[in-house]
Amino acid sequence: MNARSVVGVIWLAGSVLGMAPGALWAAAPDLPEGLGAPASDTAEPSLPAGLGGKTEPEQTNEEPASAALPFRLRGFWEVRGGSRLNDVPHQRDLSIAETRLQLEAEKYLQGATVRLTGDVLYDDLADDRAVDLESGEGAFDLREASLVFSPSADTDVKLGRQILTWGTGDLVFINDLFPKDWVSFFIGRDVEYLKAPSDALKVSAFSGWANLDLVYTPRFDADRFIDGRRLSFFNTGRGRLTGRDAVVLAERPAEAFDDDEWAARLYRNLGAYEVALYGYDGFWKSPAGAEPASGRATFPPLSVFGASLRGPVGAGIGNVELGYYDSRADRDGDDPTVRNSELRLLLGYEQEIARDLTLGLQYYLERMGEFEAYRRTLPSGTPVRDENRHVLTQRLTWLTHSQNLEWSLFLFYSPSDRDAYLRPRVGYQVDDHLSVEVGGNLFFGAQEETFFGQFQDNNNLYLGVRYGF
Template sequence: MNASSVVGVILLAGSVLGVAPGAPAAPDLPEGLGAPASDTAEPSLPAGLGGEIEPEQTTEKPASAALPFWLRGFWEARGGSRLNDDPHQRDLSIAETRLQLEAEKYFQGATVRLTGDFLYDDLDDDRAVDLESGEGAFDLREASLVFSPSADTDVKLGRQILTWGTGDLVFINDLFPKDWVSFFIGRDVEYLKAPSDALKVSVFSSWVNLDLVYTPRFDADRFIDGRRLSFFNAGQGRLTGRNAVVMTDRPADAFEDDEWAARLYRNLGAYEVALYGYDGFWKSPAGAEPASGKATFPPLSVFGASLRGPMGPGIGNVELGYYDSRDDTDGDDPTVRNSELRLLLGYEQEIARNLTLGLQYYLERMDEYEAYQRTLPPGAPVRDENRHVLTQRLTWLTHSQNLEWSLFLFYSPSDRDAYLRPRMVYQVDDHLSIEAGGNLFFGAQEETFFGQFQDNNNLYLGVRYGF
């Protein structure tokens, strides 16, 4: 399945819903980039994962009022320690300070935005800047140009944070890069989303809206490779870390190793329905070269759909996606991950004043499971055909909503493992906040997804000053 096929399916679905190219449109920009709002709404996402954030409306003059452009940012420091003795890692899990500056300049018909983090990471072995991995003394989060060539079309070009879908820290049709290392060591949740170097075109109409994203060179996840977090190394059959860093063969040819992603969405009353398509590669390593042992990113196509809206006193959502692993359609290649069907059911409700409960059920069902079992190398751990995960988020706001208590639990009854994320944030004043939290893993076996990270249990503390 190639990129044109993915886009063709999305456009065909648009015609079924009654939209034709060139239909009348109302201008909109879903990610808060200053365009007029439309009558369609993006689903809400966890704090820090909702795309761009507009500056608050206030009569107070910003600190950057004397500058020829709008400027804001923050300084923060974070430190954390492991709770377990890991022979393959340092005792500290995080020890860093960063200054983020976000500059924005409005021109007639266009907006330029630059966001960069100046970072000192005491645990970084090599402080040379690497914009792909986000390591080094500088991480470029955004460098984009936004303009509207017509009343019904918006274009965003350059480095940007992209997100869509309905899950809460569970992603199915969001095939944009994630930073799993940041997520597990205690950085702010906004750093779970890594930047993409892409072109995004959004077309709006009174019937349906289309987002089309083209990434000319594959943007992989910032995945776990052993340098900061230990994990189960299937090639060695044991837990490894800094003693056996993963080497990869990554698709890296511009305009050849590219990615396409599309979303077609509209509101039906109070409900938002969406169709998705993706053509590219597995975002984290999902294959291996037998000769060299290098991890690979096999070709991948994804087709999916979602529905989100009111359900009783709360908000419900359902999302599904089919992952077509194109190099292993028969499931008999043990060096490439099989195709999968993924399903997510979610519900969120305020169960008491300032107390919100969110529940999710997530399923990964492997295709061609018998072929997978038949060709599995002797002694290799066997995955279940169905992996079930339950999640629960509790959020409680106290002290005039200045203190947020959060507890997020992932539990897999099939893998018999779990991941617990306690977190507390106190907003001291309009500028200063203090955060404390942890990443706690449990598992009966070291080869399961959460069980492999038990040696990485950590607690962290952070302070942030925004301006």
């Protein structure tokens, strides 16, 4: 049985069980704006911390861990190691080898809250240990440095570095145009690190009719995208898989207040359902173009308009989300150096199918606009993307041993690209402080130029140990 058959059987088996009770563009891989674990023991499953749902922690009167400190302090110490399963000519054998200490400080002031979260990191695979807060590389990564206050009873303001998220997908993002860290996601870091921080101003206004979130980022925050240093990918410019031998160089929009971003969400509840409208104005978050003269990857201008609906469907929770990606630099689709506009659609359903066993299914569509113009102007020899890219996802989560042991299997399968991505994970909560997890990132594909197929050299297994305090 080939790899395609294996993943097809896994997806079909999970689907039947539930019924019982990108491709690369220009010089860099086209990481989808669509790529948590739902709660398995509640009537309404939710996205994991950092990937969806309410992003602001509840303010409580709980005493800090150390009463001697003038602020609340918590954090964790973690060690992670992992190895590739393939011999790769242009990458190291280890996929991850690092230890980090995260400290989170929170101070309640008169009418405001100050939060600081930072990771002190030793990464044995880093080429350069100089601190770079944009890429998260180096000996320190600043995850949050924010000030939160409420100028009125119906308005909240959050200013500074922060983790932002919204939308309805499970590891599939359409209207969430906040930065992602795809390198962390594929090498085995905790899923919380899929979300990269934004330097932004967020204003939330609440009313009896609807609520509004408005986010302004004065300088463009790009994804921490795959550039070949840690993960190999298909380089269209060279027509083959490349890694450390051909690192992507990118021209990033970097002028404050000129290269800025706006994002908005208007949402309200209609009975048991939440409906939302979204808007974004900025740039493609991962490279989606190329500068013809230099060959450097670029981030062309982008606007996105979308909507979502989420609520109970039968015994589970359903969601639908769509977004129109307006590639403003190539609306006619005839510029081969810029990605075309797209329509994106997501349908999802999640249900607890047995005690402590949850199944989640999703269908995702990317439909390219102006496809004929794209084909007509594509340089000779360049792999042709499909007009429609279909992706099916399945998540199975099983909690055992008094819910301290979590078995998780997440599958992405594209019948149009004939490729797949499998994320197995087992996590054990030893006690209130200590946890251990083992997992993997496994890629399959019939062709090396498809989105998941290009990552087959990056197959890896990892082990992580965390002590929280």
